[in-house]
Amino acid sequence: MTRWAAPGRVNLIGEHTDYNDGFVLPLALAQRTVVTVEPAERSVVRSSREDDPVTFAAATVAPGDVTGWAAYVAGVFWAFRAAGHAVPDLDLHVDGDVPVGAGLSSSASLECAVAVALAELGGLDLGRTELARLARRAENEFVGAPTGGMDQMAAMHGAAGRLVFLDTRTDAVELVPFPLAEHGLALLVVDTRAPHQLVDGQYGQRRADCAEAAEQLGVPALRDATLDAVERLTDERLRRRARHVVSEDARVLEVVDRLTAGADPRGIGPLLSASHASMRDDFAITVPHVDVAQDVMERAGAHGARMTGGGFGGCVIGLVEAADVDRVSGAVAAAYAERGWTAPVAFTAVASGGAGPA
Template identity: 50%
Template structure:
């Protein structure tokens, strides 16, 4: 019996029906391209959200987490609505599992009441998709328990609906796709227009490299205005350029775009168009030259996010610049921006040097000490028991 099942029994008085887990993700490259129907290259990481769940014989949902002091959160299935989130009746981490329940019910899935205990070691607010890890663990559990038989692609769209229409975060499908469709040792090359996936080997170790994550401790939220305004700029740019989505603009059309769009919209568009091209080039480089050949693409991606999309922050820039100057072959912020984490592809022999230099630079700047750790591509969502 695992510690989580013991804690579940202590909290709810009976054993769970099962335990499921879903990983967070690191996005290797391809930022803010997903909701523009473009290309992304994330991978599932070896940090996960686990849920123990037991079906009830009424319409009540009871939620408890191993972190925080919110205690057991109770909700009625009939009371789940976006309006309840908007008026504050549903708040905190409970929005994510309850949003999944709401989205499944919108799809006609008969979700019964249940008790749930959450345990997660995906850092919160770090741009590693802690919220989607929760959602993907919950939807995996409910898909099994209810016998709904949803394919991974359907679960991706259901969790996106939960994010967009229940939580109120205008996110794309990248994070869920990595969490639900990831594979050990592979990055997930996803075409966000049709959800087609190709698993691409990403083996930093064989190239003598590690992928460091530098969690700046600057928390971010996709439900705030910065993310939404970037998405709105992209939609405006596509409309003014006469294309269904920015995915349909080629790099060669940017000169024309400059004459049509205002400066801010143009720079938002330029980031997405060139980022799509960088994702495609990264996939080619990984096949031809391995992980050691993509450093310059990571660097270019960060510059574009910092200058054109303007979603970086001083802590992220310091992490990236310091890692590069102390031996990383490429570095970039990862995730939606406005905080969160950077990644640094680093030779094994220089890992400690980079770690020490970044920690020292944050101390000197008066920033909160970062959390620095390595990640490797891990398996996607699964049932544990």
């Protein structure tokens, strides 16, 4: 019996840029999905969060055979096999503390834990980027979620005290220093408890809008567009969607430049807030629970705050003084209580290592 684990992730900045060949800047969390594995005659997946086990045959499983949470496991088996790698049947038990449905990439965390297990058990000499690509293929083609590759790359390449700067066109990775503790800072994460679901029409519609905008602009992807060109688009919806992506790429690059130069991280706060405004006003992917949390965090003293994740729910992050974590999270909780909303859950995110043995 062996144990493998992979982290969830928080995206510091760079939302909906990954499928536009752009730039993202996530960090791997200390919270992890753990998969305990042993040989079996037929694959069985159990989870501490689910009542019933799910079975499938590693040698034949195909898209549509397994649905729901277990599809993220079966999909990795399928992706390995589709890439020409032998996959054994396994008995897998899934556990961990990555919040589900919060936009912290619990699905990619599960996929990547399974991927490193299959690679090690099979003696496969696969690099971390290749493993991330296989995990992404499982999510795109087996589960049917049209996501970019940021989540899996963050889970594979994460490092303690570092952000994962990813160029999604080339999959080039650079680890960027994120010395919050040295500056008396913390990255506060507030799970708004608003439902978060990516396998729906909203995410796909945003992706389609971006593709259409790029086509009208005559560029391979919005990463190649300029703001001046975007402002000349005649369709207001496409103009707003493209403006978010192009301006968000610029914000990511500025954050990387500042942190790489050793600047005080407090200086990136306004860029986080500008990112949120762009997601709210141009990309239209925030919801009231998210906007209230972001606004309250700023009013309570956060240097900057933004929604993180695909949108329509999930988490808000705030760059705060370490001494103010309880006060800022308490302010959000009070605002939710005033509105009769479910209480949010808050924690601090610590940049941690990537997938590997547990």
